[in-house]
Amino acid sequence: MSHSAPEFDPDPMPQPPEAPDWEACCGNGCEPCILDDYYLAMDAYRQRMREWRARHPDTATGQD
DSSP states (O other): OOOOOOOOOSSOOOOOOOOOOGGGOOSSOOSSOHHHHHHHHHHHHHHHHHHHHHHOTTSOOOOO
């Protein structure tokens, strides 16, 4: 019985950043706040998804 190695995808679909613990925000206006960092990471993720979708127009898309 032959087991083949999984195929390597040279252009995998981007994955969203891990959401922070929403209760970890202290509410003291830290610069940057953990939520600010998350929102910036989400903006970057959305941009990577737009670029990836442009390279993979035949891929079904969902909302990001």
